[in-house]
Amino acid sequence: MSTRSDGEVFLTNAEFDALYARVEVSDLSLDLPVWELPGPREAVVRWHDAGVVTGHVLDAGCGSGSNAVWLAAHGHPITGFDASPNALRIARTRAAGLPAQFLLADALTLDLPDRYDTILDSTLYHCLPFADRQTYLRGLGTVSRPAARLLMICVSDSLPPTLPGPARITRTELQATLPPAGWTITDITPSSIPVSFTLDLLRSVCETTGLPEPTGDEVEFDNGLALFPTWEVVAERRELG
Template sequence: MSGRPWDASYQDGPAPWEFGGPQPAVVQLVSEGAFRGAVLDAGCGSGDNALLIASSGVPVVGFDVAETALARAREKAVELGVDAEFVAADALQLDELGRRFDTILDSGLLHTFDAGERSQYVVSLASVANPGATLYVVCFSDEEPDAVPHPISQTDLQTAFPADSGWTIVSIEPRRIETRMHEHGAPGWLATVRRN
């Protein structure tokens, strides 16, 4: 919840989870036209995913608690001539944004929360999701549990989005997640979740 530990990860160069580009799963989603309407990038970091999405012509708001990351994201947007908005926000209190979105991307945020925080986060996401909104979650998987911090199982995902949460899991597919620490990518999931 505090931005300081996260911000420190960006102050001496790229954070370990940033590798200089958007996640391959996000590249694929953009190529398929998956991002529609107003888009929220949850835990956007220095903006690589948000900027790719925005370059496809949809309005994007990226949020993070790390001010250093947000400053870099804004710099990149100017350098690339891409129109995207980057704001500081607490993932567990997104209603404070006072806005709603049609598509939400979570690339690498959900798996940083423990089980109790995940349920708060899912409620927080619901507060900014329009009816019928689509949420894409890219997270580390438990396929190789020793290879990643905070591995998440399919059961963990289903527990995070129970039937009474107002969300329905449409699909969970294996994906590789690029980081600076994994030469051939880390095991992950791409979950597609729909707001009821």
């Protein structure tokens, strides 16, 4: 794990996989990493209800399949990929009987068997170092059909640098990196996502990573869980000249 003075934490693929290794799937609960939820992200449900999730869906960095399982249960054929074999083990178990498949793949060297109409990136982009993000975006274009739609959730630069989290993404970066990679942005909306950090857990992680002890005023809390500020991004694929 690499933690910078601005609070940005980057994990290797092996470290991500280790966090999923202890998870046991049951009908009652899932002991998931802090960025995971048992159900779909609110934005995913809203995008589905608005009709912007269409055709064959690719869930990039699908993790344990929370979004993919929900979308498959609502009639969307979906493929998820992740670099964590343990996360995929959980996703396959949860998706039994649904139109979903899960593949082991590296986000920077995508070689997938199909082409997709909708790409969902729920908190993968901001896990990548800056130098790799455009490579990743260009790779998504190679596995997308013409006029495919990208739906992305990433932590924004409104997250204080004194808190542990992924890269803080600015609106300027989104506007500077997506179009050159073949994605025309149609909407950027500020929002937030719940993260399974209680204040006590957040303080413990800050102590471990050498960050200042949080007071609890740095972010909002809802039902005891921290709300990390995000961008919700909608973009459409275009051919690069």
